[in-house]
Structures are given as C-alpha cells and as structure tokens.
Amino acid sequence: MSRRRALQSLALAGAAAALPRRTAAATPARRLGVALVGLGGYSTDLLGPALRLTRHCRLAGLVTGSPHKIAKWQETYGVPDAAIYGYDDIHRIADNPDIDVVYIATPNHLHKPLTLAAANAGKHVWCEKPMAMDAGEGEAMIRACRDNRVQLAIGYRMQHEPNSRRFMEMARTQPFGGIVQLRADAGWFGWRQGADDAWRLDPARGGGAMYDMGVYCVNASRYSTGLEPVAVRAWDETTRRDIFQGVDETMRFTLEFPGDITAACVTSFGRDLNTLHVDCERGWYELSPFQSYDGNVGRASDGTRFTAQLGASPRMQAEQMDQDALAILEARPPRAPGEEGLRDMRVLDAAFASARSGGERVRIAG
Structure with missing residues (x-):
C-alpha cells in the first residue's frame, strides 16, 4: 500500500470512529443547533450571517470571553440568556439539548482547550484552521473527539468551494499530464489592528502569517497534488521587526512531494x-x-475558464456548515476531519523548525 493510500485509510478510519452517538434519530430534515465560540470579526461578519443562509443549521448558542458583545448578538439573533456561556463554563453546554455542535472561531491557542471541553460535553466540534498550535495539540483534539464519539471537522472552507474541488479532481485525473511543480501564495497587506485581531501579532496566541495565511498554501498544495509532502525548507523574511516581534511577517517555504x-x-x-x-x-x-471569501476564479492553458460558483459572501461559509452538518446527520465522515488539520500542523511544525535553522531541510512527520 502506498504512503498516500495508507494516510487516506487512516483518515477515514479516524473520522468514522467519530460518528455521532444518536444516529438513529438523525435525518437530513433536521436542523442542527450550532453554538458559535468566539464573537470576533469572523463570527460577526461571516459565520453569524451565513447561519441564516444554511438549510441544515441554526444558531442555538453563543460562547464568548467578551461579555460586552452579547447584547448586540442577542438583539440581532434573539439568542436566549440560557444559551450563552463563557470560556470558563463552556462545560455547562452539556445540559443544553438544543446545541448539537460548537463552532470554534477563537485565537489559535484556545482551539485545543475549547475543543476538549466541547467534546467532553458530548458536542460535535467544528474548529477553525489552523486546528491547533502544534501537531501534539491536534492529536489530543482528535483523541478527545474520538473518545467521546463526536465528530471533529476543521474549517477548511476552500475544500467546500467548487473550483477548489475541481482542482482536487484534476489531481486525480491529470488532464494535462503529471504535475511537475506548483506555486501557492497567500497574504494580505494592511492586517487588521483592532482589539479582536491583536492576537495575530502575539506568538503565545498563535499569531503570525504562517499560522493565519500559510496554512492555505499548505492545504492547497496537498489537495492540488493529492499527495503528502515529505520535507520542507522555510525562511522567515520578516523585515518590520518593530511590529512583528516574535511572529513572522513573511515566510517563504518549499514543500517536497513524492515524484520530485x-x-x-x-x-x-x-x-x-x-x-x-x-x-x-x-x-x-x-x-x-x-x-477569497468569494469570486475565486481561474484559467488553464487550454483556454478553460474557472468561473465563480457560490455567489457572494458568506455563501461559502454557509456551504461549509451545511456540508459538515450533513456529515453528522448522515453519520459519515466530514470532508475535512481532524486528521486533515493534523497533517497541516505537522507541515507547519517542520516549517517553523526549518525557519529557525535558517532554511535547513526538515523531514515532515508521517
């Protein structure tokens, strides 16, 4: 069995082990109750509005470390007081049968503890990328969800986007022959500097470009080849050390895949x-x-055009949540289970190690 197939088999086996406890009563007609964990910009601008567009989900609760945000959310969405929790008492969510899933959209350092708390409360978990601070945390999250027989899905929204899925299929069918090389660039100038985004400059909370944007490059490189990278070289090219203290402003890295x-x-x-x-x-x-959140378009050397498919934002987030909800309702693995996030964390761990060494080649744990 090839390394790639072995990894795929392990992923499916791990995801299958995390099927819901009460599958007999679950039907696609049911709308899952979702509690949003973290009420920053992503939840406010995208996830909350997207839940109103979903067919299989509904907003059923809020978990926040910022109590001053609650009133506005209640005014907008009508969430009752009994369905509002803090990070310190998220375990009480176990007593709320209206909540089936928690969607964790917090700074990265909170992903692991909040996932463990939600899983131990018997709730399915959707967690934003990157799934954790390192691969060890990711393994603990997968184990907790598996032990509690709940699903863990990682918020790889691009894996639910039609053109990205077409690239995944092209990796399999190879309409232009074998893949030789690829390039994946993800960045944004003028990062947000509001209170909700200060953590992006804090190494203790998972700040820096590699965690925030580099994971798009890693995941896209993997799904565009259908292969797992074996080694990486990385270089931290941060120039504004007065702003980016302890986190990377710019990271350049090269992934090596089987077949050169x-x-x-x-x-x-x-x-x-x-x-x-x-x-x-x-x-x-x-x-x-x-x-991007919408308007992902492209072209090919034979004149093929990849036109936008989902419509304006936040349709992509709605599609992602609907697909992850159906995976729970139909008792099947999600498109991006915890094992998918763990593979990216192993690449990030190796990339950070390479960057610390000045670009030495580092093998990626398998």
Whole structure:
C-alpha cells in the first residue's frame, strides 16, 4: 500500500470512529443547533450571517470571553440568556439539548482547550484552521473527539468551494499530464489592528502569517497534488521587526512531494498574495484568487475558464456548515476531519523548525 493510500485509510478510519452517538434519530430534515465560540470579526461578519443562509443549521448558542458583545448578538439573533456561556463554563453546554455542535472561531491557542471541553460535553466540534498550535495539540483534539464519539471537522472552507474541488479532481485525473511543480501564495497587506485581531501579532496566541495565511498554501498544495509532502525548507523574511516581534511577517517555504514534485509557497502580512498555480507535463492551470471569501476564479492553458460558483459572501461559509452538518446527520465522515488539520500542523511544525535553522531541510512527520 502506498504512503498516500495508507494516510487516506487512516483518515477515514479516524473520522468514522467519530460518528455521532444518536444516529438513529438523525435525518437530513433536521436542523442542527450550532453554538458559535468566539464573537470576533469572523463570527460577526461571516459565520453569524451565513447561519441564516444554511438549510441544515441554526444558531442555538453563543460562547464568548467578551461579555460586552452579547447584547448586540442577542438583539440581532434573539439568542436566549440560557444559551450563552463563557470560556470558563463552556462545560455547562452539556445540559443544553438544543446545541448539537460548537463552532470554534477563537485565537489559535484556545482551539485545543475549547475543543476538549466541547467534546467532553458530548458536542460535535467544528474548529477553525489552523486546528491547533502544534501537531501534539491536534492529536489530543482528535483523541478527545474520538473518545467521546463526536465528530471533529476543521474549517477548511476552500475544500467546500467548487473550483477548489475541481482542482482536487484534476489531481486525480491529470488532464494535462503529471504535475511537475506548483506555486501557492497567500497574504494580505494592511492586517487588521483592532482589539479582536491583536492576537495575530502575539506568538503565545498563535499569531503570525504562517499560522493565519500559510496554512492555505499548505492545504492547497496537498489537495492540488493529492499527495503528502515529505520535507520542507522555510525562511522567515520578516523585515518590520518593530511590529512583528516574535511572529513572522513573511515566510517563504518549499514543500517536497513524492515524484520530485515541489511546491513553492509564500505567505505574508506585508504583501497581497492570492494565487494557486499548477504546472504539468502538458500545460498548466491556476486560480487567482484561490482563497477569497468569494469570486475565486481561474484559467488553464487550454483556454478553460474557472468561473465563480457560490455567489457572494458568506455563501461559502454557509456551504461549509451545511456540508459538515450533513456529515453528522448522515453519520459519515466530514470532508475535512481532524486528521486533515493534523497533517497541516505537522507541515507547519517542520516549517517553523526549518525557519529557525535558517532554511535547513526538515523531514515532515508521517
């Protein structure tokens, strides 16, 4: 069995072990109650509005470390007092049968403790990317969800986007021949500096471009090849050390895949970057932008055009949540289970180690 197939088998086995406890009563007609954990910009601007567009979900609770935000959410969505929790008492969510799933959209350092609390409360978990601070935390999250027989899905919204899924299929069918190399760049200049985003400059909370944007490059490189990288070289190219103290402003890294395929990647808080380009033996194809909230479009060397599919934001988040809800209701693995996030964490761990060494080649744990 190939390394790739073995990894896929392990992922499916792990996801299958996390099927819901009460599958007999679950039907696709049921709308799952979702509690949003973390009421920052992503929840406020995208997840909350997206829940109003979903067919299989509904907003059923709030978990926040910022009590001053609650009144506005209650005014907008009508969430009752009994369905509001803090980070310190999230365990009480076990007593609320209206909540089936928690969606964790907090700074990265809170992903593990909140996932463990939710899983131990018997709730399914949807967690934003990156899933954790390192692979060890990711393994603990997977184990907790498996032991409590709840699903863990990682918020890889691009894996629910039609053009990205078309790239996944092209990795399998290879319409332009074998893949030779690819490039994935993700970055945005002028990062948000509001109170909700201060953590992006804090190493203790998972700040920096690699955690925030680099994971798009890593995940896209993996799903565009259908392969797992074996090694990485990375270089921290931070120039504004007065602002980015202890976190990376810009990271350049190269992933090595089986078959001598390479992925050249750049992620940055100092440059606007948003392209996924795949070179093959007999042509090429790309998406640019490839990880925006909407309008992800592209082209190929034979004249093919990849047009936007889902409509305006937040349709992508609604599609993601609906697909993850159906996975629970139909008792099947989600598109991006915890094991998918864990593979990216192993790449990030190796990339950070390489960057600390000045770009030495580091093998990725398998």
